[in-house]
Amino acid sequence: MTTIDRFEIKRLQVIDESGNADPSVLPSLPDSMYKKFFETIVLARAFNSRALSLQREGRIGTYPSILGQEASQIGSALAFDAADWFVSSFRESGVFVAMGYPMPLLLRYWMGDERGMQCPEGLHIYPMAVPVSSQIPHATGIGMAMTYRGDKKAVAAYFGDGASSRGDFHEGLNIAGVFKAPVVFLCQNNQWAISVPRSRQTAANTIAQRAYSYGMEGIQVDGNDVVAVYKAASEAAARAKAGGGPTLIECHTYRLDDHTTSDDASRYRDKNEVADWQKREPLIRLRLFMEKKGLWTQTYEDGVTNKALEQVDKAVAEAEALAPPLTADIIRYTNKELSPRQLKELKEHGG
Amino acid sequence: MTTIDRFEIKRLQVIDESGNADPSVLPSLPDSMYKKFFETIVLARAFNSRALSLQREGRIGTYPSILGQEASQIGSALAFDAADWFVSSFRESGVFVAMGYPMPLLLRYWMGDERGMQCPEGLHIYPMAVPVSSQIPHATGIGMAMTYRGDKKAVAAYFGDGASSRGDFHEGLNIAGVFKAPVVFLCQNNQWAISVPRSRQTAANTIAQRAYSYGMEGIQVDGNDVVAVYKAASEAAARAKAGGGPTLIECHTYRLDDHTTSDDASRYRDKNEVADWQKREPLIRLRLFMEKKGLWTQTYEDGVTNKALEQVDKAVAEAEALAPPLTADIIRYTNKELSPRQLKELKEHGG
Amino acid sequence: MTHKGKDVMALIKQNMVQAINAALSQELERDPDVVIIGEDVGRDGGVFRVSEGLLDRFGPKRVIDTPLAELGIVGAAVGMASYGLRPVVEIQFMGFIYAALEQVFSHASRMRSRSRGAFTCPLVIRTPYGIGIKAPELHSESSEALFCHMPGLKVVMPSSPYNAKGLLASAIRDDDPVLFLEPSRLYRAIKADVPDEPYTLPIGKAEIFQEGKDLTIVAWGAMLHKAAEAAEGLDAEIIDLLTLKPYDEETILNSIKKTGRLVIVEEATRIGGLGAEISAFAAEEAIGYLAAPIVRCAGPEAVVPMARLEDEFRPSTERIRKAYERVMAY
Amino acid sequence: MTHKGKDVMALIKQNMVQAINAALSQELERDPDVVIIGEDVGRDGGVFRVSEGLLDRFGPKRVIDTPLAELGIVGAAVGMASYGLRPVVEIQFMGFIYAALEQVFSHASRMRSRSRGAFTCPLVIRTPYGIGIKAPELHSESSEALFCHMPGLKVVMPSSPYNAKGLLASAIRDDDPVLFLEPSRLYRAIKADVPDEPYTLPIGKAEIFQEGKDLTIVAWGAMLHKAAEAAEGLDAEIIDLLTLKPYDEETILNSIKKTGRLVIVEEATRIGGLGAEISAFAAEEAIGYLAAPIVRCAGPEAVVPMARLEDEFRPSTERIRKAYERVMAY
């Protein structure tokens, strides 16, 4: 028996739970970047908790909380530029917020209004994909198109641990590997797919190691460490843009809330597990780290929080002030040019 | 950065191209087993070349040759018992022959007659699957059902290198890993999927390493070394039956002929590559090895060949003597109980 | 005690979720080959709680929580079924079955034919369909027509707790694959008398939901109730299809012969819907009896919208009523 | 020179494979955003040689050989299309598109609607369909009806080298996804005059293949020719549908008004086939003009058989003729 190949799976943590940085991996970032991390997490969290209460009040529909996953989402999103493309699942409010997607639009989407996914000019954020993992091949194709056009851009593709069990994950990553598509595959491993724990999702030890199945780079990062996520994603984005091909990053994090507002996680998961992860939630360590650097004070945080709440308030007001969607739009947007039958139906539906 | 896991990909060869065995891995097999290998390969090859000529004469339809892959197919098939289940793609004449599937049935299938896949009692060979890789999850399910019933059996699941790029490969293996299904996944990596070479099928170095993505055992074997294939498959089958879960075996072999009789491989592949692999075809080294052990003489081979040709002749005669299929059977076998509409159509179609 | 013309021991008031749960539970009890398999069907009891309590009662060997992999689940179930089990798969929403269509179309439906009976596929796929729960995209599909076009596959759609329980038991006992489409809108909308004991209802038979002589209305699933609501005051005969494939030609035909008029009410987008098939059947077999055009009242040619507009997609009572009136004008 | 009423520079005799190849080649030339992508489309030129020579001419960036992964290919093409390219996907046989249906149904068809126009999907999926080449299982599907039921998706099916070339060019230039179904039986069966230069034919328009006044026959793809053969001696108007979705209601309606009789000839299994839709359309819009039942002549409710019995599955000339006679008897 000969050994024909060897692999190692690495895990990156930059800032530990006490807020101490590992100097061997600490990137040199301007202070403003840490502030940006902090402020975006606060904003995303404010958005998220408002969305949860809007749902309870019946003002939006079912909503999937991102609580606990903010570092994974925001650390990765901020590693990309506005010219890059984002392909997401349904649990990426943090990514949308980080990229400056108008929050009123985001709310409209969760109100059950398709206009919420009408991405504004200048941003390249794909509409959320509800069928889990089915968006992954799109990222591959977008990446291939970037290469085709010679555009030095990358795609950030988001999906969960559950998604990594599906065939489209496999086909999407494999094709990306073959064509060296400039895609950063960001698995948000939040340990649960509704009621199925990571350990029952696959018998593999990590999601990161699947990178080797596709001949691409792979790494697991501490997904509650925004700096680690940012560092890994930035390196992957740079490599992608330089023609070095795709990367699979497993952000090892945790879904602190229920799966969605329709779910009751207490049916299937242990309170102690949640409490344990609660201690590791991303803002705690970022706060400690920034405090040590002299970047954090309570006053600073209060200011950030107030500003975030204001922004969210404004967004809610704006979203709710919008005229209701037109029935005719159902038909109008089905095709660019409507058939005679569709035109007839458009009329019947008030168009 | 911490290393959280390590993997090695191993390759097994027992008999080299000159017929020398590596004593450190040579299993202790009775002489009769080597003869069985030899005789089954000769029989399968006789069947295969007759099928090719029948196709040229218009007596059967499109046919996919197994030339070059006999060791991979027969070495693996013989590692299983008649009580085990076989789930195959479309290029496994060698497996069918090794398991004693009636050759006339096999020919009928290639004549375009569904009766060819009416597996006789006592055998558990699933009908060939034409959509590449779509049979893989079936093997997983059969294995899960074996576990459910407490049956100490295993499933041999065959598919190609091309198949390993498809989503059903991923989902089938991942689920098998989670449920420790007693399945041996036998990738017949014959280096080509029609015109696509292995190197363009995936950027991964081996197919075997994908085992780690599913938390299962994996190994690459020299697929032209029947003893290596047999050894790896036997061990995997035994492990499966003992509750040790699934294994992925990559049989590294080569498709010496065109993809099928409808294909012309000279359009896309280099003659030298084929010539190179020709020298490594499985019978050469088996012959040399057996000769060294005093098990092979030209007279022995002539006898085996003649017997094989006779068997094949008989099978062809039997297949061709069969009355044509009934049109009504199209409808009759659609459902167990036919609907009034189907009964009406059955009548219209002579049933 | 008698219920729907049969002697029964006890009746209980159940909604459709409870009735389906009872059918699953009783079939698991009756036949050791029955297993439940799907995403979140075990510990969570299913996202609609349809399989609630079954894991506790029957254990994880028989109530199997799987990875997130629709094609793999259906594919594995095909394998289980040909080994002799009777898997009952849950797909969380009909919109997620699309990933498994190759397994449904090319394998489950064809296994018997392909192997000329050597292997069979006694498999049930249960999935909630339809508009009405204000859920996100792809949670409101009613694409039953796709499945009705596939030879080998049966398609069943209950409209009440009673027929849900009886039809599901029949589907599980059927030796061929059955797609069992549950109207999510009706899951908890109706509580009705359901026999406590196990019973079956015949696959392939429609039910006259309401007798009448002026107009035949064919509907199925959740739309049945809307179709009936809109028919108030008319002497309409309403046929609840129940089995969409093979549908009950005889019951439809007899009714048309009586009424001379046919309206089909469906939730799906019109073009190529099951309504087209029913209409075409009537146009071929009963045109001589028809006094009016056959009208389909269906969804527009558009993607099923999200919550805000979903009620504008399904035919409204008014639209349905107009369709009846159009036909009654002849 | 004129051809079909238009001025053309040069006509050449081509079979359908050559005509499609010419359309691909000319579109690649015309628009740098067009790319060809699929299994074996490059070096091998496609299993039917439809893309022969294109790799040499346009290089591997534009003619892309992929891994074996239908869902991944279509999914990637969706992504490419929304980035601004115009991918033309080849699926080797229609029976292999089932693995990609989630991408077709849930993404390609819905991208424009889902994003309210912010992202679009100008994608063509070409695939050979139908019985007639004596190939193995799943190489002979004609499941066009499944796709016609999906809002957002167009379905086109040529019947001659001439319309194949013109319609494919239109499909590629269309800003929405188009499924382009090529009758494998006709690939090399007919050689006919085809303009050498690029041209387009309108999507959504049927063609009167033959004028007549006693009977309207609607057919598409390979069955058109069988339907025409069976109509010999009758004064039948034969409509070649060409676009299956959205189909040309007007042409059908006008013809029925003239003839008063309708037969639909299709290769697919009857239940839920496109024939049902056409029939239902006529039964709603033209019942007053119809002197006879609308008859669908279609395949039985059975899995498409392998080579030995494939010709028994498609309606034979005799069966079609009988259907005409049945209707003509009124």
Ligand SMILES: Cc1ncc(C[n+]2csc(CCOP(=O)(O)OP(=O)(O)O)c2C)c(N)n1
């Ligand atoms: C194809 C598909 N199957 C099932 C569902 C229902 N569903 C929604 S989210 C979810 C779990 C997803 O798990 P994961 O990928 O880990 O993402 P997470 O919810 O943890 O963010 C399921 C099963 C779906 N949306 N799509």
Ligand SMILES: Cc1ncc(C[n+]2csc(CCOP(=O)(O)OP(=O)(O)O)c2C)c(N)n1
């Ligand atoms: C789903 C699907 N796609 C395409 C095809 C057409 N096809 C038949 S065999 C083949 C290549 C298969 O390659 P591989 O899996 O390596 O098996 P091999 O032919 O080498 O034995 C292709 C593309 C098919 N049968 N099924």
Ligand SMILES: [Mg+2]
């Ligand atoms: Mg998760």
Ligand SMILES: [Mg+2]
């Ligand atoms: Mg191969």
